[in-house]
Amino acid sequence: MPAVRSYLFEAVRDAYPETFEGLDPSKALGERVFGGPTPHPSAVLNLFVQQKFMSALPMAYYMAVRRGLDSLMGVCPPTSTRLSPEILRAAIRGLIALREMELRETHRLILEPDASHQCSSSTCPSRGAVPKMWEAHQNIIDRVTDSSGSGTKILQIASLRDVCGGDCYGFCENYVQMWKRGHAEVRKKAWAALPDVFGLRS
Numbered sequence: 001m002p003a004v005r006s007y008l009f010e011a012v013r014d015a016y017p018e019t020f021e022g023l024d025p026s027k028a029l030g031e032r033v034f035g036g037p038t039p040h041p042s043a044v045l046n047l048f049v050q051q052k053f054m055s056a057l058p059m060a061y062y063m064a065v066r067r068g069l070d071s072l073m074g075v076c077p078p079t080s081t082r083l084s085p086e087i088l089r090a091a092i093r094g095l096i097a098l099r100e101m102e103l104r105e106t107h108r109l110i111l112e113p114d115a116s117h118q119c120s121s122s123t124c125p126s127r128g129a130v131p132k133m134w135e136a137h138q139n140i141i142d143r144v145t146d147s148s149g150s151g152t153k154i155l156q157i158a159s160l161r162d163v164c165g166g167d168c169y170g171f172c173e174n175y176v177q178m179w180k181r182g183h184a185e186v187r188k189k190a191w192a193a194l195p196d197v198f199g200l201r202s
């Protein structure tokens, strides 16, 4: 059995990677790696906790919480998706922390463009045209929170154009590129924080 166990872990390791470095977003991540009828992310989390598959736990927790509370609570049979109170507590605590981070970092990305950003268009809202900036900011925050529902999308690649659609409220190309770099940093930061937010460091 130990040989079978390590063989199975090897097979899913890439889908539940331990680090952000070298992560290939085109690969099947999370429960999609199992193929067939895709298991519920809470069932996967239960299995990994039970099997002490430690390196995969940060990602397994993230996959379980990213669609929000309804998904996290699972469905009532099958029992394989039912989480123990202890796991549930850790998951919800982590979800709240990630949602806060998502909101905080989105605010920061919009309101504190880094020094490398130089507007290439005179009408770019980030040049400080206050009503326009305020409106763009509000819309972007609304769209980020709407699309995350009660879960989080913090590890997902989100270009500014995906987030705001259309002409992006007139943000210039330099700003769009700056957002892209900034968002990559945010994902990295969120990834690094997973073990902490889910209480996996003892």
Ligand SMILES: [Zn+2]
Pocket: 118, 119, 120, 121, 124, 125, 126, 127, 171, 172, 173, 174, 175
């Ligand atoms: Zn600009």
